[in-house]
Amino acid sequence: MSKKSRGLPAHVAIIMDGNGRWARRRALPRYFGHREGVKALKTAVRYAAERGIPTLTVYAFSTENWRRPREEVDFLLDLMYKTFAQEIEELHKEGVRVRLVGDRTSLSQEIQAVWARAEQITAQNTRLTLNVAFNYGGRAELTRAARELASQVARGELAAEEITEERLASQLYTWPSPDPDLVIRTGGEQRLSNFLLWQAAYSELYVTDVLWPDFGEKEFEQALQDYLSRERRFGQVSAKEQNR
Ligand code: IPE
Ligand code: IPE
Ligand code: MG
Secondary structure, eight states: OOOOOSSOOSEEEEEOOOHHHHHHTTTOOHHHHHHHHHHHHHHHHHHHHHTTOOEEEEEEEETTGGGSOHHHHHHHHHHHHHHHHHHHHHHHHTTEEEEEESOOTTSOHHHHHHHHHHHHHHTTOOSEEEEEEEEEOHHHHHHHHHHHHHHHHHTTSSOGGGOOHHHHHTTSTTTTSOOOSEEEEOSSOOSOTTSSTTTTTTOEEEEOSSOGGGOOHHHHHHHHHHHHTSOOOTTSOOGGGTTO
16 A cells, blocks of 8 residues: 555545534533534535545434434434435535435435435536435444345355455445545544444544534644644555665
């Protein structure tokens, strides 16, 4: 694998965390923070496109988020539905291709229909691919991939020895997006929370205390600049150490 330390990331993934705290700090109910978070998402999408980043993946709802109070879960489902139903024409105009990454089969028919339409309308767009991780969990994704490969082996379509890293990756929800070069987490927690467990193997991690609704262009640019200042080694010796 070649060393890739220069140039903007080809794929940025964001764990959009801190909406609840943003609202609580203002003595508002948590859902105000989620609503404000949608505005930050629109800014991030616009900015990624402007900066020429080809792929953006955003973590909007995890498989673990079902454990939240019923009202909050319902609010988040509704917010996602309304946002993408409303914004799809605008996203299409902006040249954004949208994809839902996660288990859609357990979402409502209405949500599945909105996404099927959004994916179909924007399928040919090439400016920015926006992967929305909703009802997404890294472990669930890998389990599903293992199950699919096992079925192929059982049907005699594949030999066990033919299961390579590439073939496994091709069964993931994010396929064919490349692995993220940079994973940003807002809200200060230093964990992955089941996000892109396979794909983030060599991603640069950037954690900021800024809460998601406050994450604007300036904060996004700061993350990109931090990324640009890093040396990615991919297990190799530092460039400075070579030829010594
Ligand atoms: C992120 O904000 C949005 C989702 C997980 C859906 P949170 O709702 O987790 O906000 P905090 O972490 O409680 O502040
Ligand atoms: C991660 O945030 C999931 C999303 C941003 C969608 P959480 O708020 O759910 O993560 P934990 O619970 O703090 O690990
Ligand atoms: Mg949180």
